[in-house]
Amino acid sequence: xxxIIQINIAGRMLPIEEDAYQQLKDYISALERHxxxxxxxEIVEDIExxxxxxxxxxxxxxxxxxxxxxxxxxIDTLGTASDLNEGAAAAAYSSSGxxxxxxxxxxxxxxxxxxxxxxxLLRDPFNKVVxxxxxxxAHYFDIDPVIIRLIVVxxxxxxxxxxxxxxxxxxxxxxxxxxxxxLYNEYPMTFHDISRSMADELQDLKIRGEQMSRDLRDFFSKxx
Amino acid sequence: MAIExxxxxxxxxxxxxxxxxxxxxxKEAYPSDILEQLKxxxxxxxxxxxxxxxxxxxxxxxxxxxxxxxxxxxxxxYYALTGEGQQLYGQLRTTWDELSKAVNNLxxxx
Numbered sequence: 001x002x003x004i005i006q007i008n009i010a011g012r013m014l015p016i017e018e019d020a021y022q023q024l025k026d027y028i029s030a031l032e033r034h035x036x037x038x039x040x041x042e043i044v045e046d047i048e049x050x051x052x053x054x055x056x057x058x059x060x061x062x063x064x065x066x067x068x069x070x071x072x073x074x075i076d077t078l079g080t081a082s083d084l085n086e087g088a089a090a091a092a093y094s095s096s097g098x099x100x101x102x103x104x105x106x107x108x109x110x111x112x113x114x115x116x117x118x119x120x121l122l123r124d125p126f127n128k129v130v131x132x133x134x135x136x137x138a139h140y141f142d143i144d145p146v147i148i149r150l151i152v153v154x155x156x157x158x159x160x161x162x163x164x165x166x167x168x169x170x171x172x173x174x175x176x177x178x179x180x181x182x183l184y185n186e187y188p189m190t191f192h193d194i195s196r197s198m199a200d201e202l203q204d205l206k207i208r209g210e211q212m213s214r215d216l217r218d219f220f221s222k223x224x
Numbered sequence: 225m226a227i228e229x230x231x232x233x234x235x236x237x238x239x240x241x242x243x244x245x246x247x248x249x250x251k252e253a254y255p256s257d258i259l260e261q262l263k264x265x266x267x268x269x270x271x272x273x274x275x276x277x278x279x280x281x282x283x284x285x286x287x288x289x290x291x292x293x294x295x296x297x298x299x300x301x302y303y304a305l306t307g308e309g310q311q312l313y314g315q316l317r318t319t320w321d322e323l324s325k326a327v328n329n330l331x332x333x334x
Contacts, residue, residue, distance in 0.1 A: 011298035039279050046255060046275040049298060053256060075310070079270030 004065045009053035010045070015065040023071045024051075027080075033214070034081040034178065036207060047078060082126070082178070122177035131171045131215055172212055175204060235269055239277065241320055242267055244313040247287070247303055254292075254300040275291060286312055 002017040007024075016024065028048065029145035035043045038102060054074050055066050063070070078084075124135035134152055140147035246261045247253045253261075255278065259271055275282045275289040289301045305313065 035276065037278075039283065043279050046278070046301070047272060050255065050259075050271060050275070054299070077270070078272035083270055084230045084276065129283045 002065075002067070009055070010049040012052045012056060014052070014055050014059065016055075016071075017065050017067045020066050020071045023068055023075075026067075027071070027075055030081040032082075034084065035213065050078065066144065107179045122173055123171070123174050125176050130213075130219060132176065133167060133170045133174060136174055136177070137170075171215075175208055176211060233315065236273065237265065238267075239269055239273065240281070241313070241316040243274070243277065244286070244305060244309060244316065248305055248310070248313055252302045252304045254302050256300075258303075281309070284308075306315075 005021045121134035121140045127135040134148040135145045138148045289303045291299045293299045
C-alpha cells in the first residue's frame with residue numbers, strides 16, 4: 001500500500017507515490033548539488049520541466065500515480081548526475097579544437113568548470129562508507145580502499161580518537177569528485193592546465209562546506 | 225566497458241553539431257522537440273546531456289531563446305541560432321564532412 005502525494009513540478013500538479021517521491025527527491029537533490037550557480041538553477045529547472053513532461057505522458061496513459069518504476073525510467077532516460085557531468089565534459093572535449101569569434105570566452109568558460117588534468121586527491125562519493133575519504137585516498141595511491149580504511153581505523157584507535165579529527169579535516173578539505181572520470185583521471189588530452197583564481201578556490205570551499213553538512217545530515221538520517 | 229566509452233564519446237562529440245543543425249533547420253526549437261528529432265534520427269544520447277549543453281551554448285552567445293506561453297502546460301523555451309551560432313554550425317559541419325570523408329576513405333578498403 002502506498003500513500004499518494006501531490007507535487008508541483010515545473011508548474012504542473014502531479015500525483016506520485018510516497019516511495020517514488022523520495023526517489024525523485026534524491027535524484028533532483030543530486031542534480032542540484034551537481035549543477036551549481038545561476039546556470040545550474042536554470043539547468044535543473046529545464047530538467048524538472050522535462051521530468052514533468054514525461055510524467056504527464058505517463059499519467060495520460062491511464063496510470064493513477066507515478067510509481068518507483070516510472071521514476072527509475074525517467075532517471076534512466078535523463079541520466080544520473082554523474083553521467084551528465086561526463087557527458088558535458090566529453091562534449092567540451094570534442095569541440096575544444098574549434099576556433100571561432102569568441103572561442104576564448106567559450107573554451108575558458110568550459111575549462112574553468114572542468115579543472116586540470118593532474119592526478120588530484122578527491123573524495124569518492126560513489127564508493128563511500130562515511131564520506132569517501134578513504135576511497136579517495138585509495139584512488140590517489142591506487143590501493144584497495146579496504147586497506148586504507150583499516151589503516152585509518154587502526155590510527156584512530158591507536159591515538160584515542162585524534163585520528164578521527166584528522167579524518168574530519170580531510171573530509172572538509174578534500175573536494176568531492178564530481179564524476180567517475182575525475183576519479184580515474186580520464187580527462188581528455190586536449191584540456192590545458194589552468195590555475196584557478198582565488199575566487200574559484202573560495203567558492204569551492206564554500207560549496208564543500210555546504211556539501212559536508214548535507215553529507216552529515218544524510219549520514220545521521222540513514223541511521224534512523 | 226571501453227567500447228561503450230569510445231562510442232559514447234563519439235556521439236557526444238557530434239551532439240553540438242546535431243543540435244545546431246536541428247535548430248537551424250527549424251529556425252526555432254524547444255528542448256523536447258530537439259530530443260524528438262534526435263530520437264527520430266536515431267542519435268542515442270542521455271536526454272539530460274542536452275540541458276547543460278544548451279545553457280552553455282546560450283552563455284557563449286551561440287544560441288538565444290525566448291519564452292512562449294502554452295495553453296497545454298508550462299511555458300517553453302524556444303532556442304534560435306545567433307550569427308555566431310550560424311558560423312559555428314558552418315565550421316562544425318565542414319569539420320564533420322572532412323572527418324567523415326577521411327574515415328570513410330580509410331575504412332572502405334578494409
